[in-house]
Amino acid sequence: PGTIYLEDYQAPPYLINRTELHFELGEEDTIVTSRLHLLRAVAEDVPLQLHGQELELLQVSVDNEELAEEAYQLTDDGLLIHQLPEQCVLSCKTRIRPQDNTSLEGLYKSHRMFCTQCEAEGFRKITYYLDRPDVMSVFTVSIEADAKRYPVLLSNGNLLETKPLDNTRHWVQWHDPFPKPAYLFALVAGDLEHIEDSFRTAGGRDVTLRIYVEPKDMGKCDYAMDALKRSMRWDEEVFGREYDLDIFNIVAVDDFNMGAMENKSLNIFNSSCVLAHPDITTDAGYQRIEAIVAHEYFHNWSGNRVTCRDWFQLSLKEGFTVFRDAEFSSDMGSRTVKRVEDVSMLRTAQFAEDAGPMAHPVRPESYIEINNFYTLTIYEKGAEVVRMIHTLLGEENFRAGSDLYFSRHDGQAVTCEDFVRAMEDASGMDLGQFRRWYSQAGTPILSVTDSYDAESNTYTLDVSQRCPATPGQAQKQPFVIPLAMGLLGDAGNLPLTLAGQETDHETEDNTHKVLIVDQERQQFVFDDVRERPVPSLLRGFSAPVRLEYDYDRSALCQLMSRDDDGFVRWDSAQALALQVITEVQQQLSSGAAVVIDPLLSGAFVQLLEDTSLDPAMVAEMLALPGESYLAEQAGEGAADVDLIHRARAAVKQAIGEAAEQVLLARYQALSSVDAYQPSGDQIARRALRNSCLDYLACANGAHLGLAHAQFLSAGNMTDRLAGLRALAFYGAANDWAQPLADFYQDWRHETLVVNQWLQLQAAMPDGGALDRVRGLMEHPDFDLRNPNKVRALIGGFAGQNPVNFHRTDGEGYRLLADVIARLNSINPQIASRLLAPLTKWRYYAGRQDMMRGELQRLAALPELSPDVYEVVTKSLQ
Numbered sequence: 001p002g003t004i005y006l007e008d009y010q011a012p013p014y015l016i017n018r019t020e021l022h023f024e025l026g027e028e029d030t031i032v033t034s035r036l037h038l039l040r041a042v043a044e045d046v047p048l049q050l051h052g053q054e055l056e057l058l059q060v061s062v063d064n065e066e067l068a069e070e071a072y073q074l075t076d077d078g079l080l081i082h083q084l085p086e087q088c089v090l091s092c093k094t095r096i097r098p099q100d101n102t103s104l105e106g107l108y109k110s111h112r113m114f115c116t117q118c119e120a121e122g123f124r125k126i127t128y129y130l131d132r133p134d135v136m137s138v139f140t141v142s143i144e145a146d147a148k149r150y151p152v153l154l155s156n157g158n159l160l161e162t163k164p165l166d167n168t169r170h171w172v173q174w175h176d177p178f179p180k181p182a183y184l185f186a187l188v189a190g191d192l193e194h195i196e197d198s199f200r201t202a203g204g205r206d207v208t209l210r211i212y213v214e215p216k217d218m219g220k221c222d223y224a225m226d227a228l229k230r231s232m233r234w235d236e237e238v239f240g241r242e243y244d245l246d247i248f249n250i251v252a253v254d255d256f257n258m259g260a261m262e263n264k265s266l267n268i269f270n271s272s273c274v275l276a277h278p279d280i281t282t283d284a285g286y287q288r289i290e291a292i293v294a295h296e297y298f299h300n301w302s303g304n305r306v307t308c309r310d311w312f313q314l315s316l317k318e319g320f321t322v323f324r325d326a327e328f329s330s331d332m333g334s335r336t337v338k339r340v341e342d343v344s345m346l347r348t349a350q351f352a353e354d355a356g357p358m359a360h361p362v363r364p365e366s367y368i369e370i371n372n373f374y375t376l377t378i379y380e381k382g383a384e385v386v387r388m389i390h391t392l393l394g395e396e397n398f399r400a401g402s403d404l405y406f407s408r409h410d411g412q413a414v415t416c417e418d419f420v421r422a423m424e425d426a427s428g429m430d431l432g433q434f435r436r437w438y439s440q441a442g443t444p445i446l447s448v449t450d451s452y453d454a455e456s457n458t459y460t461l462d463v464s465q466r467c468p469a470t471p472g473q474a475q476k477q478p479f480v481i482p483l484a485m486g487l488l489g490d491a492g493n494l495p496l497t498l499a500g501q502e503t504d505h506e507t508e509d510n511t512h513k514v515l516i517v518d519q520e521r522q523q524f525v526f527d528d529v530r531e532r533p534v535p536s537l538l539r540g541f542s543a544p545v546r547l548e549y550d551y552d553r554s555a556l557c558q559l560m561s562r563d564d565d566g567f568v569r570w571d572s573a574q575a576l577a578l579q580v581i582t583e584v585q586q587q588l589s590s591g592a593a594v595v596i597d598p599l600l601s602g603a604f605v606q607l608l609e610d611t612s613l614d615p616a617m618v619a620e621m622l623a624l625p626g627e628s629y630l631a632e633q634a635g636e637g638a639a640d641v642d643l644i645h646r647a648r649a650a651v652k653q654a655i656g657e658a659a660e661q662v663l664l665a666r667y668q669a670l671s672s673v674d675a676y677q678p679s680g681d682q683i684a685r686r687a688l689r690n691s692c693l694d695y696l697a698c699a700n701g702a703h704l705g706l707a708h709a710q711f712l713s714a715g716n717m718t719d720r721l722a723g724l725r726a727l728a729f730y731g732a733a734n735d736w737a738q739p740l741a742d743f744y745q746d747w748r749h750e751t752l753v754v755n756q757w758l759q760l761q762a763a764m765p766d767g768g769a770l771d772r773v774r775g776l777m778e779h780p781d782f783d784l785r786n787p788n789k790v791r792a793l794i795g796g797f798a799g800q801n802p803v804n805f806h807r808t809d810g811e812g813y814r815l816l817a818d819v820i821a822r823l824n825s826i827n828p829q830i831a832s833r834l835l836a837p838l839t840k841w842r843y844y845a846g847r848q849d850m851m852r853g854e855l856q857r858l859a860a861l862p863e864l865s866p867d868v869y870e871v872v873t874k875s876l877q
């Protein structure tokens with residue numbers, strides 16, 4: 001497969017002003033007839049190269065005249081047509097087989113339902129087209145199908161007409177007045193039911209809202225509907241964005257490659273990201289649904305009204321929309337907790353991506369398969385880049401920039417550069433050097449040292465930045481890094497006066513500053529500092545960088561308990577735990593006696609004793625850094641999975657023992673008899689209670705009884721699963737075998753719960769995990785063609801069970817590679833995503849050859865999909 005380069009971008013030679021599609025849905029095949037209203041956009045007569053994949057061409061005509069065979073050519077990736085008039089209607093009739101489409105791209109069947117997924121390049125599997133985001137067209141779509149099997153026929157925009165055809169079939173027509181690229185096209189046909197609600201926009205438009213599901217799921221739509229209405233109101237209030245059509249539909253589908261898709265007015269969702277009920281959905285599940293419903297809705301402006309010129313600009317819509325959905329979630333719940341969750345994920349997974357073989361800038365310069373670039377870098381780091389612009393410009397200027405971006409580019413397909421320019425133009429700020437965040441890959445390292453002069457009362461921060469080399473980028477230029485900070489003194493945060501700068505008495509908060517680090521080395525001197533402070537650095541995680549500052553443990557404890565910034569309090573707890581776990585690793589590997597610093601358990605006891613603190617925040621602070629994060633922190637060639645596991649478990653056990661009384665007290669006090677609500681307050685209480693249970697069960701087998709009792713009596717899925725997980729992680733087989741079997745019996749009719757059951761068993765650290773996973777692959781509820789099941793069982797094993805995935809006999813790697821080899825032809829997108837844990841081979845001491853060996857085995861397979869080929873070959877370089 002070939003590489004595509006950003007620098008080769010050329011505007012399309014033809015436009016498609018209008019697109020008419022007709023679908024004849026059948027049980028054997030589907031016939032698609034297109035009428036494309038073409039206009040040549042260049043002076044000279046160039047042939048038209050339409051994209052097309054896995055299509056059977058039945059007929060092609062221009063202005064109603066069937067084309068002779070020599071007038072066109074079928075090529076490897078589409079249809080080439082010579083000598084077209086400057087303006088014409090090109091019509092193609094093609095046959096496709098959605099029933100056989102296991103890639104879940106284009107038109108496919110999920111159970112008895114037809115549905116589409118066109119982003120990024122799936123439309124070309126439906127008909128011949130200019131399948132690129134800068135070709136925007138007004139779509140009119142008619143669908144005919146058997147009326148009994150498919151009573152509901154949906155597409156984008158407004159329903160124009162519906163009529164019965166003969167005694168078994170019916171016909172509908174939809175029209176979307178907004179020009180859109182093909183990747184936003186959608187079609188759904190099935191025997192679906194829906195709930196309905198309405199929303200009045202700020203401008204007075206009444207919008208009908210519907211959520212379509214299979215009849216069995218009708219009781220699980222209400223939460224998503226409420227989340228949708230909250231999102232619509234929030235986008236009006238915070239970004240001034242109103243919905244623009246009279247109808248907004250969501251459809252839930254069981255077989256889906258990702259979370260959801262923002263097709264214009266017809267969002268299609270993975271059922272796991274929309275269906276909710278207290279019996280089957282955990283608190284985390286509810287929060288995820290709210291965030292994803294919001295994310296897809298927000299795309300109506302950031303993605304649909306203003307879209308991407310080409311796929312190198314993907315972060316233009318994804319980074320901005322993730323930033324928007326994170327702001328929404330922060331406003332709906334706790335801002336600090338949301339920030340902590342996002343940063344924790346970014347530092348564990350995106351930093352690893354940035355340090356690995358697939359590292360790429362937020363705006364990549366080349367790719368082989370675009371599906372491989374729906375990454376944490378594009379989404380999460382892209383959102384961090386937008387967040388930094390927000391920090392640099394301030395709330396008001398940022399909103400002005402966003403307004404200008406939307407008004408200037410409404411109806412256009414644009415670039416990241418256009419976004420940054422709108423921000424500059426609205427604020428008057430120069431973001432010239434800041435643009436490097438879009439073009440340079442890798443995570444910058446911000447190194448800070450300090451000194452205090454008690455005579456002159458000056459405190460100096462020496463800051464330097466560097467960024468490791470990434471594939472194709474050996475040298476990096478300095479980034480613009482907003483470094484939010486404060487100084488902690490004995491009685492709290494100190495007032496800040498930067499030498500040479502007037503003190504701004506106007507600002508309410510003179511204990512917080514954002515320093516702009518834009519050179520390799522810089523010095524910041526603070527005057528009038530009356531005591532040696534502890535620096536509170538990178539507040540709110542103001543930039544996606546690795547911070548190096550040599551904190552001693554007592555400084556970390558001070559920040560943890562007293563700093564004004566919630567993120568720094570959490571981060572200090574993480575840093576303290578990291579230091580202690582690393583020390584225990586060293587003790588274990590040298591054979592020295594294991595001594596676990598009581599400072600950590602003491603600090604955690606203090607946190608637990610303080611009932612004035614937000615329980616959700618306490619739960620976050622008690623969460624020890626995960627094993628993947630610890631491996632990432634160890635660095636290349638230095639991660640010893642077994643040692644990490646043992647050290648982390650020992651520290652956890654020590655905390656559980658030292659804090660036993662307060663853990664028990666809080667566990668009891670936080671119990672609730674209230675009816676389940678996914679409210680912030682209840683979620684926070686359950687989070688802390690289950691974190692207490694986790695420590696207790698880890699520390700002392702006697703507390704497994706608590707876990708078992710909770711499992712049996714829980715009135716909601718969060719508590720039930722937390723009880724089961726504690727038994728499964730800390731008990732012996734006779735503690736968990738029966739509860740796991742009972743759980744399956746109770747919930748086997750709920751696919752989404754069965755997936756949780758698969759995932760839990762895949763992640764259990766006991767020595768039987770590999771055989772159990774192999775066994776579960778044969779379970780009637782496992783299906784290699786369903787991405788949710790593959791993610792739960794195989795993804796759960798490779799991503800959440802480090803000790804078993806990294807078995808010394810290499811069997812864990814073999815299992816993963818075997819599955820990838822099978823999925824390569826079934827669903828290349830999922831196959832390629834599953835590869836991620838193998839690509840991290842450089843980290844793992846003593847395992848590198850085995851991991852590479854599996855990658856080499858995959859590389860040698862015949863007929864490797866471009867998706868898998870790209871990741872495997874780049875990982876082996």
Ligand code: HT7
Nearest residue numbers: 117119120257258259260261262
């Ligand atoms: N814009 C969408 C990205 C996407 C996708 C979604 C579902 C299936 C396959 C997909 N390929 C790309 C989802 C989003 O970011 O909102």
Ligand code: ZN
Nearest residue numbers: 295299318321
């Ligand atoms: Zn998105």
